[in-house]
Every structure is written in C-alpha cells, then in structure tokens.
Amino acid sequence: MSSEWPDNDKLDAGVLKVAGVVVLGAIMAILDTTVVNVALQKLTLEFQTSFDTIQWVATGYMLALATVIPVTGWASDRFGTKRLYMIAIALFLVGSMLAGLSWNVESLIIFRVLQGFGGGMLMPAGMTIMTRAAGPQRVGRVMAVLGVPMLLGPIGGPILGGYLVDAVSWRWIFYINVPIGIITILLAWRLLPKDAPEPAERFDFWGMLMVSPGLAALLYGVSNVPAAGGVGSVDVWLPGLAGIVLLVAFVLRTLKVPNPLMDLKLFTNRTFAVSMATMSLFCVAFFGAMLLLPTYFLLVRGESALTAGLLLAPQGIGAMLTMPVGGQLADRIGVRKIVLPGIVLMLAGLIAFTQVSATTPYWQLMAALFVMGLGMGCTMMPITTAALQTLTPADMARASTATNIVQQTAGAIGSAVMSIILAALLAGKFEVPTSQGQLAATAAIMNPQTHAVATGLAADAFGTTFLWSLVLLALCAVPALLLPAKRPSLPEGHEAPQPVVMH
Template identity: 75%
Template sequence: MATPEQKQDAGQGTDKLDKGVLKVAVVVILGAIMAILDTTVVNVALQALTIEFETSFDTVQWIVTGYMLALATVIPVTGWACDRFGTKRLYLLAIALFLIGSMLAGLAWSIESLILFRVVQGLGGGMLMPAGMTIMTKAAGPHRVGRVMAVLGVPMLLGPIGGPILGGWLVDSVSWRWIFYINVPIGIIALLLAWRLLPKDDPEPAERFDFVGMVTLSPGLAALIYGVSNIPSAGGVQATSVWLPTLAGIVLIVGFVLRALRIENALIDLRLFRDGTFSVSVVTMALFSVAFFGAMLLLPTYFLLVRGETALQAGLLLAPQGIGAMITMPLCGRLADKIGAGKVVLPGLVLILAGMGMFTQVGSDTPYWQLLLALFVMGLGMGATMMPIMSAALQTLTSKMVARASSALNIIQQTAGAVGSAVMSIILAGLLAGKFGVPTSDGQLAATAAIANPATREQASVMAADSFASTFVWAVVLIAVCLVPALFLPKRPPEPPVEDGPGQGSDQPASPVLTH
C-alpha cells in the first residue's frame, strides 16, 4: 500500500496539463486575449479619435478611464458571482457582455456614446480574467497552479507588445472602429467553445455581497475624477461643473469608507490595512499605477502628434517597452520570493525613473535610438515592480485573507491607473492649450492643425514636445515618491504567515485568488 509521501510524489509527477485541462486553457486564453488586448489596443487610437469627434485629449481619455473604472467595479463581484451562479455561467455572461460592448463601441456615433459603450465592455472584460483563472485552477487542481499561471501569463506578456501594433494597423489600414470589431469573431469563437468545452458546475452558497459598496465607490471615484478634470476648461473650482461632481464624489467615497468600517464582507476589507506590509504595498502600488499608467497614455500620442508617425509605427515604437517587461517579469517574480520584494522593487523603480527621465527632456527631434532605449529600460523596470509589489502585499496574510486582499489590490490598481490616465491627460491638455493660446478643449486640435501646416510645423512641433516633456516631469515626480514607501517593503524572503493570528481576520472564508 502506497504511503502518503508516495501518493504525493505520484501526484506531483502528473503535473503535466492533460488534454481536458488544455481544452479549458484554450477557452480561457481566448477570453484573456480579448480583455488584455483591449486595455492596450486603444491608446494608439486616441489621437485619431480626438480628430474624429473633434474633442480634447482630457475628454477622449475617458475611453480609457471609464473602461478601467468599470474593470475595478466588477473585479470584487466576480468571486461572489462564481459561487452564486457557477463559473461557467458567469464566464459565458462575461464574454457576451464584452461582445455587446465591443459591437456597440464600434458603432459609436459620438464621444459620449463611445465612452458609455467602453464602460459596458469593461464590465464584461473585468470578469473574464478572474473567472477564467478560477475555472483553470479548478480544472487543473492546486498542484498544477504554477503551470496554469505560466499558460495564462502568455497573453499577459504579449498583450503590451501586440496590442499597440494591432491597434495601429487597424487604425491606419481599416478604421478605428475595427479596434472594437476585431473582438467580435474572437468573442463568438470563445463563446461557442466555452459552451461546449467548459465543465458544468453547480452554484454554491455564497456569502453576502456588498452591493451598496459597489454602487458608491466606483460612481464616487468617477464623479471625483470628472469634476477635477473639468477644472482647466471651466476656468476654476468655482464652476458648477467642477465643484458639484467633485463634492458628490467625495461624499460617496467617504460614505463608502464609513460603512466599510462597520460591516462584514465590505467591498474592500479595510481591516487588511492593519497589516503593515499590506499597507505599504498598497501605497506603493497606488502611486506607481497613477504615474506609470498615466504616462503610458501619453507615449503613443507623442509619436503621433509631435513626430508625425502613423498609428502602426507608433505601436511598433512602443514594442521595446513590452519586450523589456517580458524579460524581467518572470525572473523578478521568482527573485522576489528568494531575496525579498524590496530588493527587487527598488532597482525596478530606479530603472523606470531612468527611462522616464529621458522623456522629461524629449524634443521634436530627439533621436529615436534614445527613445527606444528609454522605453526598453522602462519596460525592464515595470517587469521588476508590478508583480513583486503585489506578492509583497499578500505574503504576510493568512490564506483566508489572501482572496480578499488580491481583490482589493486589483481594485486599487485599476482605480489608480484610471486616476493617472485622467490626471496626466488633464495636465497635457492644459499645457497644449497654454502653448497654442486656445481654450483647454481645443489645445490638442490646435496643435494638430499647426503641425499639419508646413508654415508652422517646426515651431508647433517644438511647442507640443515641450508640453509632453513638462507632463512627464509630473510622472517622474510621482515615481520618485514611490521610492519612499518602497523602502519599507520586505527585504527578506517571505515566511509562511501564522494562521489565525491576531488581526488577520481568521474568521474570513477561504476563496480562490482572483487576479486581473
């Protein structure tokens, strides 16, 4: 009779993913490709959309901000809904919602309708990755989670490279509408395969979900960002379009916090912040996301507006950043487990500062080799920061708190990224308007027209490049501030946490880790 050790060895010897698991993996990867590509494919189209809808950059960025806020909204719902309705049903719903949003976004007739349909798309996209991860983990079993992560990591690594290139090609060769229509055939195939191949699972008893928290936090953040983003065009904080949504947003957010401190199963469990390592990691992640994701919105626009590149060329020029991240992400993830996240994140932030610092000096004729090198260095730094920060946040928590913490981290990351996109676009729009002597809403269009005119091209390009350089200074400052909390990240390998320790929330139910 086999001993428990022999049984364990035998189980570990069968960690190869079998045919059934691989079929499930195909379905999940298709969903992941749609969700991840759609977070990167749009950035290179923002300049074309600004011209198409005759709007400003601080307005068109809501195509990105609205999508990210929608992602943040549904991430915490996914774990509860997987139990309540079953993972297969939820995954089918997520694909269908993403498909509907994609088709409607492609049919958009105004900037307002496009932003609305992007929100619909984000509600579906936000559920695809967490639900897919849950399905894969259940199908493969706990002893094969490492291989599952490796499979799901492929689209995560290739998305930042392929997304801008695909988006650029579609914008140049077909139409901006096809950056959304391209999801339709992929989504239909994914929907059919999910219906046929995913194992059926029955709903299970689910804990009570904080719907009130969901309908106060995200709308509160959206109202706050909207109000602040109106400051340049409204001429100050005294305008009703500024103070009213800002005040409403603050009231909703404060209401969410006060309620979350008093109830069980809050949307974001604020008791997690009793853990010092988690708190430091969250602050680092939030500052990093504001600066980095905000800067990522600006990079393709610089190539399109200042350098006159096509959308496809802009996508190709961004590839070094994705390549850099692809090199360091898997290496630094393992390294953080061996030597401590702090020793990996700090050098990563320094690399990002070095690369982004180049863009604070960018001009209208900066050599391309310098720009590509800077992007590659930024990519190396990004791969060394994002995952180690998230790992550090979870390493001192009990297993019963990890799912809640993972959900909270993803909400904060997406929300901070949305804030960064809005803030950086507001700064750029204001600077362009000031340079070209027009209202904020006309800054980018005025710059585009002046650069297109041969008589004013050279001077206009210099003025626009100076606006981008000044905006990147703000991103560098925020990344530099990240160094302060990062100094307090763990500098030793993680140790298994003491289960049921004081303040760790041992009364929380276990649930699968959901990542996006």
C-alpha cells in the same frame, strides 16, 4: 487531496490549462486598451472633438472597470467563478461589437463603459481562478506564466491597432475582440474547473450604492478639469466632493457591517497594505505615461498609427524578458529585492522622455522604452505577488478583488491626471482655452509655416507632463522600501485548495 499547498516549482498540466484560458481573456482586455491608446488621435479627428472629451474613451473604460470590480467577490460566490468569467467575456463581446458600430463620440464612450463592465469582472475572476488553482506559494510562477503571453497585448496591440486604423477602419479595433472572445468562451466552458455556486453572504447593496458611484463621481470631477478650466468650476468640485463623501461614508460603514462589499480588514495585513500603497503610486505614474506616449509620436512626430505602435514595441519586449525572472525571484528571494531595482530602471528610462524634443533621435527613445519595459517586468507582477503571498486561501477572492480595484482606480486617475496636465500645458503654449489645446496644436503642426515652432512647443508640453509622471514614480519607491525582503512563510491556518477538476 494533499494536506497542504504544493511547495514545488512545477505547475501541473491542469493549472497550465486553466492559465491558458485566463490568458486569452486577459489578452482580449489588454489588447483593447492598448489598441485604443494608439487610436485616440484618429478618433479626435474622426469625431471632431477635443482631447478632454476623447480621453473618456480610455478613462471611461477604466472607470467602468473600477466601478464593477467590487461586485466580483460576491458574484464569484453567488454564481461561481467559471460562470461569472463566461458572463464577463460575453458582456465584453457585446460592448466591443456596439463600440465598433458607434455613430458619435457619446455613443462610443457609452459602449466603452459597457465593455468596461465586462472587463472589470474578467480580470479579477481570472486571477481568482488561477490563485485558487495554484496556491499562494506558486503565485509568482503563475503570474509569470500569465505575464509573458499577456505581453502580446502591449506589444501586438499598438501594432495591430495602428495597422487597422491606418489600413482598414478604427471600428475594427473593437471588432477584433469578437473572434478572440468566442474562442475564449468555448475553451472556458470546456477547460475551466467546475465550481458550484456556494451560499453567498448577503450582498452589501448599500455599500455598492456608495463605492461605485463614489469612484465614478470622483474620477468624473477630476476628468472635467480641462473642459472647466480649473477646480473652481461646479462641474469639477461638485462631483468630486460628492465622490469623496460617498467613499468616506463607504469606509465608515464597511468597518461596522458584518459582510461588507470590500473587506477593508485585509489592509490590517502589513504586507498587503504596503503592496497596495506601492501599486497605487505605480499605476498612477505608469498608466498616465502610457496614455501619452503614442500621442507624442502621432502629434509631435507626425507618425502614422502603425509606426507609433511599432515604436512602442521595445517596452513590451523589455518587460517580456524580465517578467518571468521577476516572478520566480519574487517567490525565492523576496519582493523588495526585485521591485526596487525595477523602479530604478523605469526611472532611468522615463528621464529620457522628460527631456524629449521634436527631434530627439528615435534610437534614444526606443532604448529608453526598452529600459522602462525591463523595469516594468520587475515591478507590477511582483507587487501583486507580495499582496497575495501572506493571505489565507479564504481571503484570496476578496484580496484579488481589492487588488484589481486599486490597479484600475489608480490607472484611471493617472490617465485623467496626465491628460489634464498635458491639456493645460498645450493650451498655455498655444494660448487657447484648455479644452482646445490639442486641436490647436494639431492645426499649428499641420501648417507648414508654423510646423517647426509648433512641434517644439508641443514637445515641451509632453516633456513637462512626463516629468510629473517621473516624480510620482519616484515616490513609489518610498512604500516599496517596506515590501518583504525575503520569501514569507505560509501563514498559520492555511488549508488545502479545492482540487482542480477538469471537464
């Protein structure tokens, strides 16, 4: 065993096999997220519900991810990352099967939450397995290896989902996970490195009772704004306030106890803290916008789900082109020099959607999506790289957990906030209660006598919502200016990683 992390660029066969298994699990989770976004309009009509209710199919999943992620660090030690990874896949499969069997919107949301519990453990466990196998100096290259196949989800997910929704049934957007999951479990058992459970620190049960319900209550309160008609409703401020109180209590307690659920001392590392601030703003803006894009094509332009999925493909293609280069350059020349140009590219692409109308040429929108994809490939993975590069191996599992908490929580907040803004704007345009905005817009657009006016009004609402996303993305550049401008040196105290032992 070497006395230090490998410093060459080459990823050996053992690491690549581990990456392949982790990629399959990641594709399953990402595929499901993107498939559901394309299906939201169909589900709204299928269950005869409102936009503020159906968006919980997406938001509830992300909320469940954020809720269960804090457990992953402790569970990785207690059960071993390989065993935890396989349990997460199995739980995700059960949730997928039940979601496909849903009989009403309430049951669908509940089963999506169950899916989220599996997905929440799946992603950080996979990242922990990979970072331990490769070492911090090759994190960027590992992220590049993971990133390119993972883009099959954003590219193929909307297309596959659109086809299934149009030609088969919405239920198959969940059933499709079953064969992928079975293959992943078998390969994980066969190929992932052996890691025996280690004596785990005492589990922070009280911290769990604070942070998970706190996150859930805060996001629930925020997501209730459309139905409640404002922040003054008890359904909004009461769970929101309860969530804030629980999260504040969690932070105060975490700073005092010896073995906290989430190690907030990681944020004393300047690079890690700056990376997380950048990631937070980025995910709020980006995931919020991504939830709205397929709805624009379906509602305003009247496209089928399959066509909407095809129209979203340029973004994934753009990201596929830049993500491998971004990962390598982040290792070599510094994260800041990659992330800032990436943010500029995303802003340039998003500007086109702030000016969107009911007749904007598709070539303009697809070009804008391609530019946004180019920017995305230069941002998300390099930001994650910056967060992990300066940490010691002992901190990797907890840091991966914290990184995923930030990503999923910010993404859930972004989806909820953008849904709230769009619902309020649609309600104002069509002069109906906030919770009825999308249904009123759909009815008016389907009426030939009001179609032209209704599509124009709906497009205006989308354009204004995208403007909010643009502002949040622009603010992301502020902490990004503080990201490392050059490749960091290995921190003192790095130890050799455990050898990757293959079955």
